[in-house]
Amino acid sequence: MLAYIARRLASTVLVMGIVGVFVFLLLHLSPGDPAAIIAGDNATPEQIAGIRQRLGLEDPLPVQFLRWAVAVVQGDLGISIFSNEPVIKLIGQRIEPTLSLALTTLIVAVTLAVTFGVLAAWRAGSWIDRSLMVVSVLGFSVPVFVVGYMLIYVFAITLRWLPVQGYAPLGEGFGPWIERLVLPSIALGLAYVALIARITRTAMLDVLAEDYIRTAKAKGVATAPMLLKHALKNAGVPIITVIGIGVALLIGGVVITETVFNIPGVGRLVVDAISKRDYPIIQGVILLFSGVYVVVNLMVDLTYTVLDPRIRY
Amino acid sequence: MATATAGAFVAAEAPSRRRGARLRRFIRRNPTLFAGGAILSLVALVALVAPLIAGDPLTMQPAQRLRPPSEANWLGTDNLGRDVFSRTVYGARVSLFVGLSVASFSVVVGLFIGLLTGYFRRVDAVAMRLMDGLMAIPAILLAIALVALTRASVMTVIVAITIPEVPRVVRLVRSVVLSVREAPYVEAAIAGGTPVWKILFRHILPNTVPPLIVQATYICASAILIEAALSFLGAGTPPEIPTWGNMIAQSRLFLSRAPWTIFAPGIALAVVVLAVNLLGDGLRDRLDPRLARRM
Numbered sequence: 322m323l324a325y326i327a328r329r330l331a332s333t334v335l336v337m338g339i340v341g342v343f344v345f346l347l348l349h350l351s352p353g354d355p356a357a358i359i360a361g362d363n364a365t366p367e368q369i370a371g372i373r374q375r376l377g378l379e380d381p382l383p384v385q386f387l388r389w390a391v392a393v394v395q396g397d398l399g400i401s402i403f404s405n406e407p408v409i410k411l412i413g414q415r416i417e418p419t420l421s422l423a424l425t426t427l428i429v430a431v432t433l434a435v436t437f438g439v440l441a442a443w444r445a446g447s448w449i450d451r452s453l454m455v456v457s458v459l460g461f462s463v464p465v466f467v468v469g470y471m472l473i474y475v476f477a478i479t480l481r482w483l484p485v486q487g488y489a490p491l492g493e494g495f496g497p498w499i500e501r502l503v504l505p506s507i508a509l510g511l512a513y514v515a516l517i518a519r520i521t522r523t524a525m526l527d528v529l530a531e532d533y534i535r536t537a538k539a540k541g542v543a544t545a546p547m548l549l550k551h552a553l554k555n556a557g558v559p560i561i562t563v564i565g566i567g568v569a570l571l572i573g574g575v576v577i578t579e580t581v582f583n584i585p586g587v588g589r590l591v592v593d594a595i596s597k598r599d600y601p602i603i604q605g606v607i608l609l610f611s612g613v614y615v616v617v618n619l620m621v622d623l624t625y626t627v628l629d630p631r632i633r634y
Numbered sequence: 635m636a637t638a639t640a641g642a643f644v645a646a647e648a649p650s651r652r653r654g655a656r657l658r659r660f661i662r663r664n665p666t667l668f669a670g671g672a673i674l675s676l677v678a679l680v681a682l683v684a685p686l687i688a689g690d691p692l693t694m695q696p697a698q699r700l701r702p703p704s705e706a707n708w709l710g711t712d713n714l715g716r717d718v719f720s721r722t723v724y725g726a727r728v729s730l731f732v733g734l735s736v737a738s739f740s741v742v743v744g745l746f747i748g749l750l751t752g753y754f755r756r757v758d759a760v761a762m763r764l765m766d767g768l769m770a771i772p773a774i775l776l777a778i779a780l781v782a783l784t785r786a787s788v789m790t791v792i793v794a795i796t797i798p799e800v801p802r803v804v805r806l807v808r809s810v811v812l813s814v815r816e817a818p819y820v821e822a823a824i825a826g827g828t829p830v831w832k833i834l835f836r837h838i839l840p841n842t843v844p845p846l847i848v849q850a851t852y853i854c855a856s857a858i859l860i861e862a863a864l865s866f867l868g869a870g871t872p873p874e875i876p877t878w879g880n881m882i883a884q885s886r887l888f889l890s891r892a893p894w895t896i897f898a899p900g901i902a903l904a905v906v907v908l909a910v911n912l913l914g915d916g917l918r919d920r921l922d923p924r925l926a927r928r929m
Contacts, residue, residue: 339767344779351783358783462908464859466866466882467900470889474897478890573774577863591775595782595869603779611770 326623333619340611341393344604345386359402359600398605403597408605412587418488419586422509422578423571425502430510431517431564438521438560439548442529445522453518460515465574469508469581476504486583501582509578513567520563524556531555557628565621572610667916673909681726688723691716691876700892710894712885721876722898728877729858729906732792736857737850739796744803745842749834751804752811762808765801773798773856774863781869791870795857806849810842844921851914855907862903878903 348355356373357364364372372378377385392399398408441450477485483504489497528534529552537551579588587606594602661668680687695715703710709718751761768776777794784790814820815838823833864870865879873880878899885895 335763336766336770339764340770343767343771347779347783351780458908458911459904462855462911463904464862464900464907466863467896467904470882470896470900474889474893569772572772573863576774576778577867580867591778592867592869595778595867598782600779600782603775603782607771607775607779610772610775614772615770 322626325626329619329622333615336615337612338390340608340615341390342386344607345389348600348604349382349385358598393608398608399601401594401599401602403594403599408601411590411602412605412609415585415587415590417490417586418584419575419579419588421488421491421498421502422505422584422586423575425499426506426510426513426571429506430513433510434514434517435521435553435560437514438518439525439553441518441522442525443544443548445526450522453522456511457515457519460511460513463511465508465512465577466581468511469505469578472504472508473581486581488582488584488586501584505578505582505584508581509571509574512570512574516567516570517560517563521556521560524559525552528552528556554628558625561621561624561628565618568614568617572614664916664920666912667920670909670911670913670916673905674913677726677906677909678730680723681730684723684727688720689717691720691724692874700888700895702892703894709898710892712881712892712895713888718881718895718898721881722878722902724876725878725881725899725902726906728788728871728875729861729903732788732795732861733854733858733910735792736795736799737854739792740799740803740853741846741850743796744800745807745839745846747800748804748807748842749811749838752808753815753830753834753838758808761804765804768798769801771798773860774867777860777864778867778869781864786870786872788871788875791861791864794864795860799853799857802853803846803849806845807842810845811838814838814841848914848918848921851910851917855910855914858903858907858910 348358351358354369354373356369356376356378359376360369360372377388380388396409398412400406401408401411404411437449437453437456441447441453444450473485476482484501487501489501491498525548534547534551537547542551575586576588576591578584579586580592583589587609591603591606594600594606693716695711698707698711698715699713701707701711701715707717707719709722712718712721747761751758773795776798777791780794780797781790820833820837823837828837861870862877862879862882865877866883868883870879871877873884881899882896885892888895
């Protein structure tokens with residue numbers, strides 16, 4: 322068990338290392354002078370030369386990479402070109418809205434999707450099952466920003482039930498905070514719900530066909546414990562896996578959702594950096610989000626052993 | 635010669651009724667495949683003949699700005715007085731072009747890498763770790779970085795969307811190769827001294843085609859979505875090109891005054907992606923029954 326965790330940790334570090342190499346090479350192998358790219362469109366030759374010197378761009382690539390990697394590991398993601406502030410500090414200032422959005426979406430979406438999927442499998446062919454098919458087809462086809470603007474138009478502009486956009490820090494009270502997260506979470510969560518509910522349904526259908534479920538029914542186990550304790554627990558592995566893989570959807574979606582709903586989070590930070598060509602910010606946010614994805618999937622792998630003691634590596 | 639003519643005559647006489655019945659049966663058995671294919675063909679046709687059916691998508695008429703849908707402007711006008719219907723029709727061109735290009739490029743590149751990694755064990759470990767790393771980077775962010783580093787153009791966008799899609803194809807192809815390379819007929823070919831390239835292309839590659847066609851449609855759908863998202867975020871096609879993502883981005887501030895400026899391209903986008911996904915589901919059910927049962 323310990324050996325497995327150690328091996329899994331090692332491969333996580335390896336994958337992050339490869340992500341680092343990609344992100345580093347992206348800047349250095351893309352056509353054009355990295356210093357000129359970083360300096361932006363209006364830079365003077367002196368500024369470009371200054372940047373080249375400051376970043377040590379005259380050194381061989383491996384040396385540059387090692388220096389950069391050591392700094393990143395120590396939490397130094399570089400300096401923003403536009404604001405001249407450390408990237409890590411800018412991310413820190415913007416992390417609360419992003420975490421709030423991602424976590425509320427995750428909790429609501431997983432609860433909804435698993436319930437939906439379990440009910441659809443239990444009553445396969447019923448209206449619940451068919452409406453799940455509709456939701457999942459729509460969830461995969463309607464883009465986050467289109468859902469977002471539709472929600473804003475209906476619930477904020479026409480019905481005036483909820484604020485149009487923006488963010489209120491949790492420190493200023495739970496009410497305003499959650500009020501502004503309802504619509505963004507629905508928009509962001511739709512595709513995620515579709516994905517998880519569909520896999521839950523499939524996994525549950527497989528398990529519900531097992532002999533031990535028939536035995537449980539025969540000996541008079543009530544429906545709810547039968548579904549949850551006997552079936553859902555055994556259908557857990559694929560569901561947990563897809564929750565982990567789907568985090569990629571959430572991460573990509575956060576960037577778009579924050580733009581639609583004007584939420585000042587990490588996603589907005591990166592979108593604002595596009596037009597200013599503030600590459601250190603883009604680089605830092607990619608590393609952060611990839612790290613989150615890799616760590617979430619590491620945790621997913623480790624929960625397998627808890628969910629299914631038969632899994633031994 | 636005479637028999638051929640007679641045959642053609644019989645075929646022509648056997649009324650098109652039989653062909654109609656066959657088509658009806660095909661539709662009944664593959665409703666999603668047909669629905670997706672029909673919608674897509676219609677959109678593709680509209681995109682092809684755009685200049686014939688849609689007016690000028692670029693001319694600005696500030697006097698006519700934010701007009702609601704009318705007889706002159708079927709879907710209204712945007713904040714610069716441009717015709718939303720024409721822009722939506724022209725937007726289909728970019729979306730379909732990007733979707734098809736990304737699907738074909740990523741399939742070609744992924745197929746090549748996948749065949750090699752699946753067949754040569756030494757390449758495998760290294761290549762798959764590289765793919766794991768690439769897959770850990772969120773596709774939208776990778777594309778944002780690539781577009782930010784180079785000049786925005788349709789070609790940059792296609793490359794930027796293709797790169798994160800490649801690992802998915804590689805994994806698929808590799809899994810097929812791994813399962814096929816132990817098959818008796820491949821071992822027989824190896825024993826018979828068949829050159830490696832011939833084993834790969836003649837004996838192994840055909841097995842990857844059905845799942846690849848299915849995968850390619852899903853990649854096409856996801857590419858259309860990512861292109862729209864990138865344009866929406868300002869990291870995609872240059873703003874002067876009428877694409878659905880650009881249209882929505884430029885109309886953001888006018889949602890309450892002129893919702894049609896956002897919903898026309900938004901609904902077009904959703905319908906096209908839906909059609910590609912339906913086509914993919916239909917193809918999957920026909921070509922890959924093993925996978926179809928799982929979903």
